[in-house]
Amino acid sequence: MEYCVGIDLGSTTTKAVIIDCQERLIGRGITNSRSNYDVACQIALDEALISARFGLIEGNLKQGHERLEPLERGFRRQQYLHQLDTLSRILVGLAGSGAAAGFLDRIVDDMRLESTALFGPEGNRKSDFFRDLAGSRYLSLAERFAREDGACFEALAGLYDKAILEVENTAGAAGSFEECLRDAVADVPGDVEDLRRAVEQAVAIELVQVGSVGTGYGRQRLPFPEGQIRSEILCHGLGAHAMFPATRTVLDIGGQDTKAIQVDDQGIVTSFQMNDRCAAGCGRYLGYIADEMNLGLHELGPLAEQSQRPVRINSTCTVFAGAELRERLSLGEKREDILAGLHRAIILRAMSLLARSGGVNDEFTFTGGVAKNPAAVGALAQLVQDNYGERTLNISPDSIYTGALGAALFAHRGSRAPVGSVE
Amino acid sequence: MKPLDTTVVDVLKDGSQIRQKQMIADHYARLARARETGEKCVYTYVPGNLTELIRGFDLLPVLPEINALQSGMRGKSRDYIARAEKEGHSEDVCTYVKCDIGMKRSGNIGPTGERLPDPDLLLLSYTGCFTFLKWFELLREEYDCPVAMLHVPYQGDGKITDSMRRYVVDQLRDKIIPALEEASGKAFDLDRLRESLARSAQAEDDLVWVLQSAKNVPSPIDAYFGGVYYIGPIFTAFRGMPEAVDYYRELRAEIEQRLERGQGPVTPDGELESERFRVVVEGPPNWTSFRQFWKMFADEGAVVVASTYTKVGGVYDNGFRHDPDRPLESLAEYCLGCYTNLSLPTRVEMISRYVQDYRADGFLINSVKSCNSFSAGQLMILREVEKRTGRPGGFIESDLVDPRYFSASNIKNRLESYFQMIEQKRAGGGQ
Numbered sequence: 001m002e003y004c005v006g007i008d009l010g011s012t013t014t015k016a017v018i019i020d021c022q023e024r025l026i027g028r029g030i031t032n033s034r035s036n037y038d039v040a041c042q043i044a045l046d047e048a049l050i051s052a053r054f055g056l057i058e059g060n061l062k063q064g065h066e067r068l069e070p071l072e073r074g075f076r077r078q079q080y081l082h083q084l085d086t087l088s089r090i091l092v093g094l095a096g097s098g099a100a101a102g103f104l105d106r107i108v109d110d111m112r113l114e115s116t117a118l119f120g121p122e123g124n125r126k127s128d129f130f131r132d133l134a135g136s137r138y139l140s141l142a143e144r145f146a147r148e149d150g151a152c153f154e155a156l157a158g159l160y161d162k163a164i165l166e167v168e169n170t171a172g173a174a175g176s177f178e179e180c181l182r183d184a185v186a187d188v189p190g191d192v193e194d195l196r197r198a199v200e201q202a203v204a205i206e207l208v209q210v211g212s213v214g215t216g217y218g219r220q221r222l223p224f225p226e227g228q229i230r231s232e233i234l235c236h237g238l239g240a241h242a243m244f245p246a247t248r249t250v251l252d253i254g255g256q257d258t259k260a261i262q263v264d265d266q267g268i269v270t271s272f273q274m275n276d277r278c279a280a281g282c283g284r285y286l287g288y289i290a291d292e293m294n295l296g297l298h299e300l301g302p303l304a305e306q307s308q309r310p311v312r313i314n315s316t317c318t319v320f321a322g323a324e325l326r327e328r329l330s331l332g333e334k335r336e337d338i339l340a341g342l343h344r345a346i347i348l349r350a351m352s353l354l355a356r357s358g359g360v361n362d363e364f365t366f367t368g369g370v371a372k373n374p375a376a377v378g379a380l381a382q383l384v385q386d387n388y389g390e391r392t393l394n395i396s397p398d399s400i401y402t403g404a405l406g407a408a409l410f411a412h413r414g415s416r417a418p419v420g421s422v423e
Numbered sequence: 424m425k426p427l428d429t430t431v432v433d434v435l436k437d438g439s440q441i442r443q444k445q446m447i448a449d450h451y452a453r454l455a456r457a458r459e460t461g462e463k464c465v466y467t468y469v470p471g472n473l474t475e476l477i478r479g480f481d482l483l484p485v486l487p488e489i490n491a492l493q494s495g496m497r498g499k500s501r502d503y504i505a506r507a508e509k510e511g512h513s514e515d516v517c518t519y520v521k522c523d524i525g526m527k528r529s530g531n532i533g534p535t536g537e538r539l540p541d542p543d544l545l546l547l548s549y550t551g552c553f554t555f556l557k558w559f560e561l562l563r564e565e566y567d568c569p570v571a572m573l574h575v576p577y578q579g580d581g582k583i584t585d586s587m588r589r590y591v592v593d594q595l596r597d598k599i600i601p602a603l604e605e606a607s608g609k610a611f612d613l614d615r616l617r618e619s620l621a622r623s624a625q626a627e628d629d630l631v632w633v634l635q636s637a638k639n640v641p642s643p644i645d646a647y648f649g650g651v652y653y654i655g656p657i658f659t660a661f662r663g664m665p666e667a668v669d670y671y672r673e674l675r676a677e678i679e680q681r682l683e684r685g686q687g688p689v690t691p692d693g694e695l696e697s698e699r700f701r702v703v704v705e706g707p708p709n710w711t712s713f714r715q716f717w718k719m720f721a722d723e724g725a726v727v728v729a730s731t732y733t734k735v736g737g738v739y740d741n742g743f744r745h746d747p748d749r750p751l752e753s754l755a756e757y758c759l760g761c762y763t764n765l766s767l768p769t770r771v772e773m774i775s776r777y778v779q780d781y782r783a784d785g786f787l788i789n790s791v792k793s794c795n796s797f798s799a800g801q802l803m804i805l806r807e808v809e810k811r812t813g814r815p816g817g818f819i820e821s822d823l824v825d826p827r828y829f830s831a832s833n834i835k836n837r838l839e840s841y842f843q844m845i846e847q848k849r850a851g852g853g854q
Contacts, residue, residue, distance in 0.1 A: 231840035269844045
């Protein structure tokens with residue numbers, strides 16, 4: 001089976017989308033970006049291929065689709081165990097004969113034991129990334145050993161910080177697909193014969209890459225030839241068009257830049273604006289505010305939505321906003337009111353870029369990590385209504401893959417078009 | 424005499440380029456010796472410069488903007504700006520001003536590494552840039568010297584009226600010429616001015632021919648990055664001088680030859696072999712990363728076929744030439760007609776015409792936040808030109824000489840996206 005892949009190497013995460021010859025999305029994968037871009041791309045692609053295989057397995061199952069979910073959980077657990085092996089090896093190497101060394105095996109052993117519950121039907125996994133899943137458990141166990149057995153928490157935490165980077169930069173840390181899948185099938189309770197058959201059929205299909213295009217912040221570093229690299233602006237435009245064909249204006253607020261893009265009825269970019277001299281008002285702003293308020297990033301939006309009297313925040317400078325935030329708190333303003341003001345400040349900046357790019361035309365598609373934040377979406381919807389009137393606002397739950405999808409479509413539609421003489 | 428240290432000159436090795444380098448080096452050497460030789464000098468600006476008049480009194484012009492951009496290219500501007508900011512100049516002030524003030528406070532060492540003479544007169548011959556007024560106010564404090572100010576009315580209605588012309592001519596006669604007489608100790612010589620103006624017109628004809636050679640496909644020149652070299656002599660110390668006539672004659676002959684041979688423009692990496700994109704650029708270039716900025720275009724096969732910045736000293740597109748038969752009137756028209764004195768509708772009209780006449784794929788604006796003369800209204804210009812020409816506009820932001828505001832990866836990202844957008848449009852789909 002032939003496929004084309006698009007990879008979007010962002011400042012925070014790396015995304016891969018694969019499509020088949022009919023431009024149908026068959027798989028997608030995401031990983032957190034890291035210093036080694038090649039590894040990040042490889043992992044995102046591996047993840048996308050895994051999701052494509054699961055899609056094939058699902059198609060092969062005549063019935064018993066409910067078996068797929070435990071299979072997938074089991075598969076993720078197997079990957080997690082492989083990553084734990086890598087983590088353990090690196091931790092031990094780093095610790096040498098230091099005092100912390102004696103606790104490492106105990107921590108990792110406990111983490112292995114906990115994995116069954118973590119990936120069980122009731123397991124509480126707040127993230128899909130190994131860094132977050134393992135980090136949260138490791139630190140909590142390190143704390144316990146520090147409290148009960150006199151281990152040095154700082155030393156253990158420091159070791160983890162170093163080791164996790166190395167784990168993330170180790171290709172194949174999550175084990176081979178076939179091996180993890182085989183072990184996962186064996187763990188599924190009950191009669192697994194039809195599942196095993198469906199898996200074997202799916203694994204037997206050869207997935208052949210026939211095209212690839214890279215995009216995103218790190219696109220110059222992608223392991224692709226120059227002709228297969230596209231600007232993320234074009235990819236976001238085409239990706240948004242693929243998700244919502246009536247799209248004419250796209251707003252993407254990512255980790256470190258904001259893009260306002262106008263597209264035509266084919267998804268071709270006609271105009272765009274990006275923040276140039278300053279990254280104020282991008283996704284990182286919210287990350288910083290979350291840290292300042294000791295909240296998780298995903299908690300900001302819902303909290304801001306509870307606001308009754310939003311505070312007017314003027315500064316979109318990330319650092320100044322922190323100062324403004326502290327001042328407002330000391331004046332007794334409610335957290336939710338301040339947060340509502342901060343969300344509005346970000347969106348006001350985006351509105352300025354939108355205006356510069358040619359306004360908000362119908363339909364309007366909002367993408368990027370910030371599109372997952374309900375308070376940001378609320379502020380945007382209100383400001384668009386106030387300034388441009390009624391507009392259809394599209395937000396896909398998969399908006400994070402917009403750029404990668406556009407890249408995959410470019411990959412399918414051929415490499416960079418040759419340019420003849422200019423007339 | 425030290426050779427002029429200009430980072431980019433070495434990439435253009437044509438005879439005219441060597442000649443220009445020598446002309447500028449000689450001029451700075453003369454400035455460095457001015458105190459010994461007793462020559463006097465006038466500080467003045469590029470837009471609406473009155474070079475023929477100044478040199479008619481044997482005064483030597485010094486152009487603070489040119490010194491600032493040279494400092495930018497030589498990697499000196501960061502420290503000069505820091506020096507000026509330390510002394511109280513705000514972050515938002517024009518970086519040419521801060522660079523100049525910082526240079527003065529650091530010993531007033533010019534581009535050739537030699538000290539520049541103090542001015543005998545500050546000649547403000549164009550007031551369309553409000554910052555110029557404030558800049559000379561500062562320099563007056565620094566040097567405690569006289570200022571002559573020519574008030575140039577803005578072309579708000581897009582044309583020069585008789586009363587505007589008369590107003591400027593009266594000032595030239597009653598204020599500027601007497602001030603120059605006083606500074607130089609010499610009497611005004613109208614015949615000498617006429618001779619200079621005749622030479623100006625000759626050089627201007629050749630310059631216009633060179634800039635318009637970019638209408639050819641492929642273009643033999645880059646009219647922005649290369650263009651800033653072409654305008655050097657005419658907008659600085661040499662218009663009206665025999666050297667300028669020779670320089671432009673030689674330059675034109677070289678470009679004629681390039682055109683005959685079908686050669687593309689010279690870039691930092693040598694001759695551009697394949698012209699993939701033709702663009703018009705509005706706004707001044709960035710000087711601190713000039714070569715890198717140029718390379719971002721050249722790497723994409725993009726040639727700038729027309730630019731507004733090369734009209735910053737004066738606009739010749741509409742047929743204006745200095746006229747020996749109307750000496751003061753034509754000087755007045757020159758000052759009134761410089762690019763930043765034009766109304767926004769006139770600028771829109773001019774850029775739209777460039778896009779069409781030079782068969783451009785699109786146009787780019789390099790917006791400089793601290794330069795109000797250029798930047799105010801640029802977004803309106805962008806939308807209007809897009810509407811009129813149907814060609815895509817692009818918008819990037821940088822600065823003149825403050826290296827902190829040149830974010831190379833972001834600018835490269837915008838430019839690549841912009842050129843890919845043009846390419847995608849040509850291909851007519853997701854190609």
